[in-house]
Amino acid sequence: MDKKGIDASLGLKFSLELFKRYRQNGTLYAELARVPGVRGHCMAFIQLVKGEVVSAYLEDKQGKRYPSDKDILCRLDREKGPFEWTLVHQPLITGQHQSARGLRPQSSDPLASTMQCSAVPKIIAALSWERLSAQAPEQREALYTLLATINGERTVANIKDMVPFSRDLIDDLLRLLLELEVIVISTEQTGGS
Numbered sequence: 001m002d003k004k005g006i007d008a009s010l011g012l013k014f015s016l017e018l019f020k021r022y023r024q025n026g027t028l029y030a031e032l033a034r035v036p037g038v039r040g041h042c043m044a045f046i047q048l049v050k051g052e053v054v055s056a057y058l059e060d061k062q063g064k065r066y067p068s069d070k071d072i073l074c075r076l077d078r079e080k081g082p083f084e085w086t087l088v089h090q091p092l093i094t095g096q097h098q099s100a101r102g103l104r105p106q107s108s109d110p111l112a113s114t115m116q117c118s119a120v121p122k123i124i125a126a127l128s129w130e131r132l133s134a135q136a137p138e139q140r141e142a143l144y145t146l147l148a149t150i151n152g153e154r155t156v157a158n159i160k161d162m163v164p165f166s167r168d169l170i171d172d173l174l175r176l177l178l179e180l181e182v183i184v185i186s187t188e189q190t191g192g193s
Helices: 012-021 070-080 137-149 156-162 167-179
Strands: 026-032 042-049 052-060 065-067 086-089 120-123 183-186
Touching (some): 012 026, 012 070, 042 070, 052 070, 120 156, 137 167, 156 167, 167 183
Antiparallel strands (some): 026 042, 026 086, 042 052, 052 065, 120 183
């Protein structure tokens, strides 16, 4: 095990069973060579909360995402792998003053520029609450509270002033909503600050 994550190359299905047994939280990822419907190599990502898969998707070299699920990725791993899966631990968001700061290093975070205080989040899709059923009630409530403040006009700074969570937690929740493709964040200036 290195500082970046846990090697989970024993086979995806086996690894997922272990992570479920030990209620692991984090992002499991691997590079896949050939996937039907995706051109070239791509990355597969699986988000785990308390060992349960809450989201899975593929991302091509251009950054385009393709929805997937645990069963498809397990089949690909069995038939064309095993691939070099790595789990990056992420703390479970359990309270309003805790932060999941370990989600991504801030310096290499591709979303850091989108999280500017003047950026405006907009809801583009309904949040599938079924996908979040494995999350703690506090996490679901935090997402609900944050979503209730997003109206397509308020800036990230306005929202951070409105909700009773730490700024880091709000950033992490916004990242999760972006990953789930529930929101987009516009960084265009719309007049005043």
